[in-house]
Amino acid sequence: MTEPGTSSTKLPAPVGPISYTCPGELYSIPRSIHLARIAAFYSKCRDCPHRFDQGSTVPPPSQNLSSPAAEVRRPVVRTSLLTDESVRGVYLNELTRNRAIAWGEALAAMLWDDKPLIALPPDDGRSSVASDPQIPIGKPATRGxxxxxxxxxxxxxxxxVTGVVLGLRRMGCPVIDLGQTGLTVLSFHLQQSGARAGLFVTGAGCDIAMTGFELLDQGGMPFSQSDLVRMESIVNTxxxxxxRQIGGHTPVHPHALYEASLTEHFHALRPLRVAFGTSSRQTQRTVKQIFTRLPCELTPIPLPTRKRxxxxxxxxxxxRIAKGVVDGRHHLGVVVDEDGQHCAFFTDQGRLVTVKEIARLLVEITQRDHLSAQFIxxxxxxxxxxxxxxGRDATAVDGGESNSSLLRSLVDRQAAAAFSGDGRVWFRHEYVACDALIVLANILKALSLSDTPFSEVIDRISTAEGKSP
Structure with missing residues (x-):
């Protein structure tokens, strides 16, 4: 007999305390907070495998868990972490340190396929490695x-990144560790050092719970989709x-050399007031350092780390930046995204400049120095x-839509610059660079050719669209 007011079906008592870890967080929370966050539509619950938890409601044993209704409630698990040209996953839920070790090992395996192991002679003080182009003269031989x-x-x-480094070194790959830095700095150092590849741990372009990798080859070009598919296949198998030799580990601080390489782009500028927004503290420090030597005035505006x-x-x-430009009477505003490559510009009237308008302005300023330039x-x-x-000597070439195809055309044709549909720009100088700060330098140079406000410069370009120059 059951007492009045009670159910005839008893719920199973919990075996012990249950804790949960929200995506992107390092600490666990009790079940009560977990259920409260679900009820409050907490943003991280969207990627949580326990987001369909119903609290104390337990399905009776007679319920058919294979029914269509139960199937709909089953969490969806992604089978691949690949985007078009990068890797992204929810931290701890999809990408952990142990999983990162596997990705480091997979990258090493792909690089080893291109450079099989060659036994080096014993170091008796007389052997020479100068004939190996992978081993710089005056530096110790590396086996991977x-x-x-x-x-x-x-x-x-x-x-x-700890997991990635462990995986690479376990496979015999020497690692040049730049520490906490930016993707643009890594690309610069990769091409300067002559290393075989670069791996940057980042969740740029996604919400804070995400992490992942950007992978670059020896020339600074992003891995193609086929390379990433091959790499993920190695991770899974x-x-x-x-x-058996562990790869070396060399910490390097590259920022001084990187900042020096940017200085040559910022010259012959008139006094301009710039509202500068970014979520990267490193980018903010770099641009502050550059502007201390310029006649321009910089107003930093910190932004949160988020998908924008x-x-x-x-x-x-x-x-927020547009309002800051108008309120502060700045000549222009700029937002540099977390990756240091994407950027957006605002006129003195707070209008967002389109990708096509920026591309045309950069083409015009580049043509001043390279009249018959080619653009991808x-x-x-x-x-x-x-x-x-x-009517101009310059020409435009269709480079496709992917970053890898644009860069390949840029290098093969020795073009002056390449422009993507999402606003990224690659310049070919001493090295191939996709750097928002170089784009900013060129925009400042264009505005320094006259006293014309940025809004009038852009209006001229907009009016001229669809007409021959």
Whole structure:
């Protein structure tokens, strides 16, 4: 007999205390807070595998868990962490330190395939390695392909990069460790050092709970989709060690050399007031250091680490910068995204400048120094670019839409610059650079040619669109 008011079906008593860990967090929370966050529509619950937890409601034993209704409630697990040209996953839920070890090993395995193990002679003081182009003269011989590694400012990045370094060294790859830095700094040092590849731990372009990798080859070009698919296949299947020798680990501080390389782009500028927004403390420190030697005035505006749309004028961070430009009577405003590559510009009237307008302005300023320059354009920009260049010595070439295809065309054709549909720009100087600060330098140079306000310069470009220059 059951007492009145009680159910005839008893719920199973909990075996012990249950704790949960929200995506992107390092600490656990009790079940009560877990349920409260679900009820309050906590943002991280969207990626949590326990987001369908119903509290004390337990399905009766007779319920068919294979029914369509139960299938709908089952959490969806991603089978791949690949985006178009990078790797992204939820920290701890999808990408952990142990998983990062596997990704480091997979990268090493791919590099070993291109450079099989060659036995080096014993170091008796008489052997020479100068004939090996992978071993710089005056430096000790290395047995494995060298990899440059760095990580961004997200809380999860130090944990993930530790796993990557362990995986690379376990496979015999010497690691050049840049520590906490930016993707643009890593790309610069990769091409300066001649290392075989670069791996940058970052969740740029995603919410704070995400982490992942950007992978670059020896020339600073991003890995293609086929390379990433091959790499993830190795991660899922595993691979044996290529050598029993542990790869070396060399910490490097590259920022002074990187900042010196940027200085040459900031010259002959008129006094301009610039509102500068970014979520990267490293980028903010770098641009402050550069502006101390310029006649320009910089107003830093810190932004949160979050996913933002630099093409959308209604994005909250973009609206904040636009308001700061107008209120502070600045000549222009700029937002540099977390990766240091994407950027957005605002006129003195607070209007967001479009990707096409920025591309045309950069084409004009580049042509001043290279009259018959060639430009690589994304497919979405090529028709407009050919109209801009009508009657000029310069030419525009369709480079496709992917970053790897744009960069390949840039290098193969020795073009002056490449432009992507999402606003990124690559310049080819001493090295190939996709750096928002170099873009900023060129915009400042264009505005320094006259006293014309930025808004009038952009209005001229907008009016001229669709017409021959």
């Amino acid at each position: 392909p060298q990899v440059v590694v760095g990580f961004d400012e997200r809380p999860s990045s130090p944990d993930i 595993g691979i044996g060690r290529q050598t 749309d630099l093409l959308n004028p209604l994005d909250p961070d973009l609206q 354009m994304a497919t979405s920009l090529i028709s407009d670019a050919r109209v801009w260049l009508t």
